[in-house]
Amino acid sequence: MRPTIAELEAFVWTARLGSVQAAAKHLYLAQPTVSLRLKSLQDELGVKVFDRSGPTLKLSTDGDQLFPHAIAIIEELGRMRERAGATEALHGTVKVGLPETFAVACLPLILKDLAKRYPLLRLELSVATSSMLEEELAEHRLDLAFLVHPSDGLAIRLIQLGRQEAAWVAAASLGLGPIVRPADLQDCQILSNPPPSAMHRQIIEWFSAADVKPQRLDFCTGQMVIAHLVQEGVAAAFLPLKLMEVALAAGRVVKLGSIPDFDHASVCAGHRVGGATPEIEAVIAAAQRVLDQVPFLLPPATADDSFMRPAKAPRQRMGAARRP
Numbered sequence: 001m002r003p004t005i006a007e008l009e010a011f012v013w014t015a016r017l018g019s020v021q022a023a024a025k026h027l028y029l030a031q032p033t034v035s036l037r038l039k040s041l042q043d044e045l046g047v048k049v050f051d052r053s054g055p056t057l058k059l060s061t062d063g064d065q066l067f068p069h070a071i072a073i074i075e076e077l078g079r080m081r082e083r084a085g086a087t088e089a090l091h092g093t094v095k096v097g098l099p100e101t102f103a104v105a106c107l108p109l110i111l112k113d114l115a116k117r118y119p120l121l122r123l124e125l126s127v128a129t130s131s132m133l134e135e136e137l138a139e140h141r142l143d144l145a146f147l148v149h150p151s152d153g154l155a156i157r158l159i160q161l162g163r164q165e166a167a168w169v170a171a172a173s174l175g176l177g178p179i180v181r182p183a184d185l186q187d188c189q190i191l192s193n194p195p196p197s198a199m200h201r202q203i204i205e206w207f208s209a210a211d212v213k214p215q216r217l218d219f220c221t222g223q224m225v226i227a228h229l230v231q232e233g234v235a236a237a238f239l240p241l242k243l244m245e246v247a248l249a250a251g252r253v254v255k256l257g258s259i260p261d262f263d264h265a266s267v268c269a270g271h272r273v274g275g276a277t278p279e280i281e282a283v284i285a286a287a288q289r290v291l292d293q294v295p296f297l298l299p300p301a302t303a304d305d306s307f308m309r310p311a312k313a314p315r316q317r318m319g320a321a322r323r324p
Helices: 005-017 020-027 031-045 061-083 100-117 130-138 198-208 223-231 241-250 278-293
Strands: 050-053 056-059 092-098 121-127 144-148 156-164 166-170 190-192 217-219 236-240 254-258 265-272 306-308
Touching (some): 005 020, 005 061, 020 092, 092 100, 100 121, 100 278, 156 278, 190 198, 223 241, 241 254
Parallel strands (some): 092 121, 190 236
Antiparallel strands (some): 144 265, 156 265, 166 236
C-alpha cells in the first residue's frame, strides 16, 4: 500500500511540533487518530520514523531521510489547493517570531490581512530580539521568524523583505553630534540589545572598524525601553529610525550622522529548509503585502528575493551605506 496524504500530514506535523498531541491539535484531530496514522505509515514503509527523547519525539535516521520528501508532497498539495481557489481552507497554528520594532510597525495590519483571507488560520506570536528568534527557529520552537541582520551560519531559507534604516540617536542634552565617530562615543553611556543580537553586532563592528572599544555599553532586551531611556537623556543608542520617528519629529531626540556609516541591515522572513507549508507561505505573503503599503523598510539591496544562507557567509561590511 502507498502512504496516504493524511498519514504524511500526521508525520510532518508530529516531526515539526515534537509530539503526537501537538500534531493532533494542529490538525484538529483526536490524538489516537494521529497515532494510528503514524503506525500505518511505519507499517507501509517498513521503517521506524520516530525515536522518543524524553517527552518529545525525534526523527529517526530513516525518518530524517524521509522528512524532506514528505514535506515536498505536502507543500505541493498546498500549492494545488491555492491554484484551485481553496485558500480559505488553510487552518491550524503557525508559530511566528517577530522583533519588537517590526511587530509594532507591521503586526496589526498583518493580523487583519490574515483574518480577512484565512479566518481559520491562527498565529502564536513571540516577540524577542532577532538573535533569540534565530535560536527558537533552529530549535523548532518557531515555524517562521522575521529576522534583522541574520547571523552567519544559519541553515535556513531567508526571504529578503527589505532593509531597516537605523542610526545613532540621543537626547540633545547629551551634546553629541551632529556627526559622531567611534572615539566620540567611546566614553558615552550606550544602550544595546544583549549579544549576540543584530544591534550589538552592528555596534561592535562600527567601533572595531576604528579599533575602539566602548567603555560604557549596557544591555536591555526591549527596544521600546531603550527608546524611552534615550528620550530621557540616559544614553545614546543605535536604533531603527521607524521606532524613533515620533520622538525625532517632536525634537525629543536627534539623529546623529556617523563615520564610518552603517549599511542598512537586511530584514528577512526565515524558516527551516524544507519546512515551508501553505500556512507559513500565507503569513510571509501577508507581511509582503503589508510592507508594500507601510513605509517601514527600504528596498532590498539586490534583486534576489530569497536565498539559502551558506554555512559561512561574509558579514556586512561597515563601509559607506548603500542608498535606495
